[in-house]
Amino acid sequence: MRQGLFLKIDVHTHILPPVWPDLRERYGYGGFVRIEHHRPGAARLSIDGTLFREIPDTCFDPGRRLEDCDRLGVGVQVLSTVPVMFCYWAQPKDTLDLARILNDHIAAAVLAHPKRFVGLGTLPMQDPDLAIGELERCVRDLGLAGVQIGTHVNAWNLDRQELFPIFRRASELGAAVFVHPWDMMGSERMTKYWLPWLVGMPAELSLAICSLIFGGVLERLPRLRIAFAHGGGAFPGTIGRIEQGFRARPDLCAIDNPVSPRAYLGKFFVDALVHDPETLRYLLRLIGPERIALGSDYPFPLGEAAPGRMIETMDDLTSQTRERLLQGTALEFLGRRREEFTT
Numbered sequence: 001m002r003q004g005l006f007l008k009i010d011v012h013t014h015i016l017p018p019v020w021p022d023l024r025e026r027y028g029y030g031g032f033v034r035i036e037h038h039r040p041g042a043a044r045l046s047i048d049g050t051l052f053r054e055i056p057d058t059c060f061d062p063g064r065r066l067e068d069c070d071r072l073g074v075g076v077q078v079l080s081t082v083p084v085m086f087c088y089w090a091q092p093k094d095t096l097d098l099a100r101i102l103n104d105h106i107a108a109a110v111l112a113h114p115k116r117f118v119g120l121g122t123l124p125m126q127d128p129d130l131a132i133g134e135l136e137r138c139v140r141d142l143g144l145a146g147v148q149i150g151t152h153v154n155a156w157n158l159d160r161q162e163l164f165p166i167f168r169r170a171s172e173l174g175a176a177v178f179v180h181p182w183d184m185m186g187s188e189r190m191t192k193y194w195l196p197w198l199v200g201m202p203a204e205l206s207l208a209i210c211s212l213i214f215g216g217v218l219e220r221l222p223r224l225r226i227a228f229a230h231g232g233g234a235f236p237g238t239i240g241r242i243e244q245g246f247r248a249r250p251d252l253c254a255i256d257n258p259v260s261p262r263a264y265l266g267k268f269f270v271d272a273l274v275h276d277p278e279t280l281r282y283l284l285r286l287i288g289p290e291r292i293a294l295g296s297d298y299p300f301p302l303g304e305a306a307p308g309r310m311i312e313t314m315d316d317l318t319s320q321t322r323e324r325l326l327q328g329t330a331l332e333f334l335g336r337r338r339e340e341f342t343t
Contacts, residue, residue: 006323007075007342008308009118009330011178012229012271012295015079017105018060024048027094033084035060045084052084058299062109066116068299074307075327076341077298078334079106080120080148083182088153092127099124099134107142115341118334119144120178125153128162132169139173145334146176146225150183151208158208159215159256167217171224176334179208180229197302205233210242213264216257227269227333229295231279236286239265269333271295272325273304277314289324293333 016035023032033052036044043060045052058064059082069077081102087095103121110119121138123131138144147170156163158179170177184190184200185207205228212218212226228235235242243262246253266287273295274280283292294311297303304310311317311325331338 006326007338008073008294009076009078009327009334009341010074010296010298010307011078011227011293011330011333012180012273012303013065013077013079013298014059014082014300015062015065015106015109016055016060016082016085017102020101023094023098026097027091031090032087032098045082047084055082056299062113062117065299066113069116072306072308076116076118076330078118078120078145078178078330079109080178080180081106081122083148083150083180086122086125086150086182088124088126088150092124092130095124095126096130096134100137103134103138103142103144107138107144110143118336120146120148120176123147123149123166125149125163125166126156128166131166135166135169135175136173139175145336146170146178148178148180151179151181151204152183157211157215159211159217164217164220167221167224167226171221174225174335177224177226178229179205179226181205181208181233201230202233205230206235206238209233209235209268210261212268213261214246214253214257218264218267219257219259222267225269225333225335227271227293229271229273229297231272231274231283231292232270236270236283239286266291269293269329272311273297275304275310277310280310280314281316284321289321290329290332292325293329294326 024030030048034046038044041057042054044054058068085102087098099122106119110117121144123134125131135147138147181201181204184196184204187196190196190200209228246261269291272280272292294308296307308326311322
C-alpha cells in the first residue's frame with residue numbers, strides 16, 4: 001500500500017454485494033433494485049426493468065477496491081450501501097430483511113480486511129423499533145462503527161419525533177451516524193441536466209441539518225456523532241440566511257429549540273467532498289478541521305477521483321490541518337484508534 005505522510009481514511013464510499021436475491025420474487029412486489037452482471041468489470045442496476053445505473057466492479061469486488069486504494073494511497077475505506085438500497089418505502093419487515101443482507105455483506109468485507117475497511121450499516125428507518133434492533137445488531141454483533149441513513153424517511157424529516165429514539169440509541173451505543181441524500185425533493189421539476197444530483201442533493205442535506213437543529217435533536221443529544229455527506233450540502237453556504245430567519249421569525253423557527261443555528265457549527269461532522277479549494281477553505285473557517293473528514297463518494301463519477309488529492313495539494317494548509325482532514329477527524333467520528341489500522 002502506497003502511503004503519503006498520513007494514513008488516509010475515506011469516510012464516504014459505497015459498496016454492494018456481488019449478488020442478492022430477486023427481491024420482487026422474495027417480497028412479492030416491485031420497486032426494488034436488481035443486479036445484472038452483463039459484461040466483465042461492470043454490472044447493471046435496474047428497477048422494475050428500467051435501468052437505474054451501471055456500476056463498476058469496484059462497487060462489488062473488494063479485491064478491486066483494494067487495488068484502487070493501494071494505487072491511490074488510501075489506507076482505510078468506510079463502507080456503506082448505495083442509498084437507492086435504503087428502501088424506506090417498502091414494508092418494514094422487508095426493508096429489515098434487505099438491511100440484514102446488506103449489513104452482513106459489509107461486516108464480512110470488514111472481517112476479511114479489518115485494517116482496510118470500516119463498516120456502516122443500513123436500517124429500516126420507517127419502523128423505529130425494527131431500526132433500533134438492527135442498529136444494536138450492527139454495533140454489538142457485527143462490529144460495525146455505526147450506520148448510514150437518508151436525509152429523510154419518506155414524508156418524515158429527521159426531526160420527526162418517531163425517529164428520535166433511533167438517534168438516542170445511536171448516541172447511547174456510541175454509534176456513528178452518516179447522513180446521505182436520497183430520493184431528492186423536487187425531482188419532478190429536475191428531469192434534465194442531472195439536476196437531482198447537482199441541486200437536489202445539496203438541498204436535501206441542508207434540509208436534514210436544519211431539521212435536526214430546529215427540531216432540537218442535536219441540542220438533546222450533544223454526544224451524538226453525526227456526519228453529513230458532500231460537505232453538508234447547501235447548509236454552510238446559507239448559514240447566514242438560516243440564522244437571520246431564526247432571529248427575524250422566532251415564532252416560526254424557534255418553536256422547538258431556542259438555540260441559534262450558528263451555535264451548532266463545529267458540533268457535527270461533514271465530509272470534505274466539496275470539489276473546490278476555496279469552498280473547503282470556507283468550511284475550515286466555518287466549522288474547523290476537527291469536524292471535516294476526507295470523503296470521496298467512491299466509486300461514483302461525482303466523487304473525487306483521487307481521494308485526498310485536493311487536500312494534499314493545498315499548500316496553505318498546515319501539517320496539523322492536513323492530518324485532521326485525512327485521518328484525525330475520521331477516527332474521532334468513527335470512534336476508532338489509528339493503531340487499529342497500523343499495527
